[in-house]
Amino acid sequence: MPETVFVNAINEALQEEMKRDESVFIMGEDIKRSIYGATMGLLEEFGEKRVLDTPLSENAFFGAAVGAAAVGMRPVVETLTSFMWVAMDQLVSQAAKMRYMFGGQVNLPVVYRATMYYGGGSAAHHSDRSYPMFMNMPGLKIVAPSNPADMKGLMKTAIRDNDVVIMFEDGTLFGNRGEVPANEDVPGGELLIPFGQANTLREGSDVTAVAIAGSVPHALSAAEELEADGISVEVIDPRTLVPLDKATILASVEKTGRLVIADPAHKVCSAASEIASIVAEEGFWSLQAPIAKVASEQVHIPYSPALEKLVYPTKEKIADAVKRTLE
Amino acid sequence: MAIDKDLLMLMLRRMWTIRHFEETVIDIYAKGEFGGAAHPYIGEEAVAVGACVAMQDTDYIAGNHRSHGHPLAKGGDPKRAMAELLGRVDGYCKGKGGSMHLADFSVGILGESGILGSSLPVATGAALASKIKGEDFISAVFFGDGASNQGACHESMNLASVWKLPIIFICENNQYAVTTSYRDTVAVEHVSDRASAYNMPGVLVDGQDVVAMYEAVSVGIERARAGEGPSLVEGLTYRYEEHSLGLGRIRRGEYRPEEEIETWRQRDPIVIHEKRLVEQGIATQEECDAVRDEEAKEIEEALEFARNSPFPEPGDLFDDMFADAIPQP
Ligand SMILES: Cc1ncc(C[n+]2csc(CCOP(=O)(O)OP(=O)(O)O)c2C)c(N)n1
Ligand SMILES: [Mg+2]
Numbered sequence: 001m002p003e004t005v006f007v008n009a010i011n012e013a014l015q016e017e018m019k020r021d022e023s024v025f026i027m028g029e030d031i032k033r034s035i036y037g038a039t040m041g042l043l044e045e046f047g048e049k050r051v052l053d054t055p056l057s058e059n060a061f062f063g064a065a066v067g068a069a070a071v072g073m074r075p076v077v078e079t080l081t082s083f084m085w086v087a088m089d090q091l092v093s094q095a096a097k098m099r100y101m102f103g104g105q106v107n108l109p110v111v112y113r114a115t116m117y118y119g120g121g122s123a124a125h126h127s128d129r130s131y132p133m134f135m136n137m138p139g140l141k142i143v144a145p146s147n148p149a150d151m152k153g154l155m156k157t158a159i160r161d162n163d164v165v166i167m168f169e170d171g172t173l174f175g176n177r178g179e180v181p182a183n184e185d186v187p188g189g190e191l192l193i194p195f196g197q198a199n200t201l202r203e204g205s206d207v208t209a210v211a212i213a214g215s216v217p218h219a220l221s222a223a224e225e226l227e228a229d230g231i232s233v234e235v236i237d238p239r240t241l242v243p244l245d246k247a248t249i250l251a252s253v254e255k256t257g258r259l260v261i262a263d264p265a266h267k268v269c270s271a272a273s274e275i276a277s278i279v280a281e282e283g284f285w286s287l288q289a290p291i292a293k294v295a296s297e298q299v300h301i302p303y304s305p306a307l308e309k310l311v312y313p314t315k316e317k318i319a320d321a322v323k324r325t326l327e
Numbered sequence: 328m329a330i331d332k333d334l335l336m337l338m339l340r341r342m343w344t345i346r347h348f349e350e351t352v353i354d355i356y357a358k359g360e361f362g363g364a365a366h367p368y369i370g371e372e373a374v375a376v377g378a379c380v381a382m383q384d385t386d387y388i389a390g391n392h393r394s395h396g397h398p399l400a401k402g403g404d405p406k407r408a409m410a411e412l413l414g415r416v417d418g419y420c421k422g423k424g425g426s427m428h429l430a431d432f433s434v435g436i437l438g439e440s441g442i443l444g445s446s447l448p449v450a451t452g453a454a455l456a457s458k459i460k461g462e463d464f465i466s467a468v469f470f471g472d473g474a475s476n477q478g479a480c481h482e483s484m485n486l487a488s489v490w491k492l493p494i495i496f497i498c499e500n501n502q503y504a505v506t507t508s509y510r511d512t513v514a515v516e517h518v519s520d521r522a523s524a525y526n527m528p529g530v531l532v533d534g535q536d537v538v539a540m541y542e543a544v545s546v547g548i549e550r551a552r553a554g555e556g557p558s559l560v561e562g563l564t565y566r567y568e569e570h571s572l573g574l575g576r577i578r579r580g581e582y583r584p585e586e587e588i589e590t591w592r593q594r595d596p597i598v599i600h601e602k603r604l605v606e607q608g609i610a611t612q613e614e615c616d617a618v619r620d621e622e623a624k625e626i627e628e629a630l631e632f633a634r635n636s637p638f639p640e641p642g643d644l645f646d647d648m649f650a651d652a653i654p655q656p
Pocket of ligand 2: 471472473499502
C-alpha cells in the first residue's frame with residue numbers, strides 16, 4: 001500500500017471531492033498559496049471561483065459558509081482552532097442551531113477544517129485543542145482523525161455529509177506517514193469511512209486504552225512497550241467524537257475491565273471526561289479498577305519547551321496510567 | 328420609476344397583513360396565549376414591504392429578532408407564522424423557533440436571528456453562492472441601527488464588497504436599540520454613511536414611504552444582478568410599540584418623548600401609501616378599505632388555524648437535529 005503524509009491525505013480528499021462535485025468549494029486565509037499545505041494545487045486545478053482567499057474576517061466567512069450551504073453549496077472552510085473563537089457566534093448561533101431551530105427546513109453541508117497546532121512552542125494563543133467545547137454544543141459533528149487513511153476517508157465523508165462537520169486536524173500528526181489505500185484497492189473505488197465507527201488499532205486483553213487524535217500514536221507506543229512487560233493493551237481510536245461509537249468502547253471494557261483514556265484536550269470536561277462518564281454509567285459492572293484519564297493539564301499552553309512538554313499526554317503518562325489500573 | 332397598480336396594491340396589502348398580524352400578536356400576548364419575547368414591527372412595515380416586493384421569489388432574505396414582518400413581506404404564509412408563535416406543529420419551524428425565528432424557507436428566507444448582527448454573514452454567504460454558481464439570485468439582510476455596530480456587520484460588508492457579491496444590506500433604523508438612541512452609539516450621522524468605508528453605495532431613505540424603499544432597493548438589486556456588488560440602504564423609520572412584549576420594565580417616555588412618538592405616528596406608512604393611491608387616482612378609498620378588511624380576515628383565519636394546530640409531541644423533541652441522523656448520545 002502506498003504511504004501518504006497526513007497533510008497530503010487532506011489534500012487528496014479535497015481534490016477528489018472537488019473534482020466529483022462542483023458544489024464543493026474551499027475558502028480560508030492564504031489557501032491559494034497553501035501556507036499550511038493542505039490546499040496545494042487546488043487553485044491551479046479548480047480556479048479562483050472555487051478556491052477563495054478570505055479577508056481576516058472569521059465571523060463573516062464562517063457565516064458565509066452557512067449561507068452558501070443553505071442555498072445548495074458545499075463549502076469547506078480552512079482555519080486554525082484558535083481562530084474559531086472569533087467566529088463563535090456563527091459556529092454556535094448559526095451553524096449548530098440553524099437546522100433544528102427552523103424545524104429542519106434547511107440542510108447545512110459545511111465542513112470546518114480546524115487545525116490544532118500545539119506542542120511546537122506556539123504558546124497559549126495558537127495551541128487550542130477545543131473539540132470538547134464543540135462536543136458540548138448539539139448540532140455539530142466532530143471528527144478527529146489520527147492517521148492519514150482515516151484523515152482522507154473521514155474528510156471525504158465529511159464533505160458528503162449533509163450536516164455541519166468540524167474536522168479537528170491534529171497538527172502534531174501533519175508530517176506523519178501512513179498507508180492510505182489507493183482508490184482502485186478499496187470497495188467502491190473510493191476511500192469513505194463512515195462516522196460513528198471506532199477503529200480498534202490494536203487488540204489486547206488486559207486494559208482498554210481509548211486515545212484521541214494526536215494521543216493515538218503515544219497510546220500505540222505505550223501499548224507496544226507494555227507488551228514487553230506482559231501487559232496486553234487494546235487501543236481504540238473513536239475517530240469521530242460526535243457521533244461517538246460507544247458500543248465498541250463498552251465492549252472492549254467488558255473484555256478488559258480496565259480503561260485508560262488519552263486526550264490532548266484540557267482534562268476538565270474533555271472528550272475523555274465524556275467517555276469516562278459513559279463507561280461509568282453504562283459499563284460500571286465491567287470495571288475492575290477506577291478509570292484513568294490522561295488529558296492535558298488544566299493550564300494554558302506555556303511557551304517554553306521546558307514547560308510545554310509537561311502539559312500533554314505522553315507515552316510515559318499513558319503507560320503509567322495503564323499500570324495504575326492494574327495495581 | 329413607473330410602478331404598476333398591482334404592485335402598488337400588493338404593497339398596501341402586505342403592509343396591512345403585517346399590521347393586522349402584529350396587532351393580533353399584541354392582543355393574544357396580553358391574553359397569555361404565548362410567552363417569551365415578541366418584537367412588534369408596527370410602524371416599520373414599509374421598510375420590509377418596499378424591499379421585499381422589489382425581489383423575486385428566488386431571491387433570499389435574512390432577518391433579525393424583529394422579524395414577523397420580513398417573511399410576511401416576502402409572501403410567507405401568515406397561518407404558519409401564527410402557528411409558530413403559538414408553538415404548534417404547523418408553524419414554519421414546527422414550534423422549534425418561535426417569534427424570533429419566524430423563517431419560511433419556502434419563500435427564500437434564510438432565517439431570522441435572535442443574535443444581533445448574526446444574520447449578515449449568512450446572507451452574505453447566499454450571495455457568495457449566487458456568484459460561484461453564476462446564477463441570477465440576490466440576497467438581502469435586514470438589521471437594526473443597534474446591530475449595525477456589530478463586528479459581523481462590518482466584516483460582512485467588507486467581504487461582500489471585495490468579492491462584489493449580489494447583496495443588499497438593509498438597515499432598519501428605527502432610531503433606538505431597546506432604550507438607547509442610535510445617536511449615542513453610531514459614530515457617523517447616518518448608518519448609510521458607513522457605506523463609503525466599504526466602497527459601496529449607501530442611501531438614506533424615508534422608511535415610512537414604501538415606494539421610496541422599493542425604488543432604493545430596486546436600484547441596489549439591479550446593481551447586484553449586474554455583478555457590480557453590494558449596496559447599503561438605510562430606511563429611517565420608527566417603532567410605535569415598546570421594544571418587546573414581555574419587557575414590562577421599560578417605561579414609556581423615559582427614553583423617548585411622547586411627542587416624538589406622536590410625530591412619527593403622524594407619518595404612518597400605511598396612511599402615507601393609501602393617501603398617495605387615492606390622491607393620484609390609482610385606487611379608490613373603497614378598494615383600499617377592501618384590502619384592509621381582506622387582510623384582517625386573513626389574520627383572523629391565521630389565528631384560528633394556529634389555535635387549532637396541535638402542539639408538538641414529546642417524540643418530536645429530537646427530530647430535525649441532523650439531516651444525516653446520528654444516535655442521541
Ligand atoms: C448579540 C446580541 N446582543 C444583545 C442582544 C439583546 N437585544 C435584543 S434586541 C436589542 C436591540 C436591537 O436594536 P436594533 O438592532 O436597533 O433593532 P430594533 O430592536 O430596534 O429593531 C438588544 C440589545 C441580542 N439579542 N444579541
Ligand atoms: Mg433599532
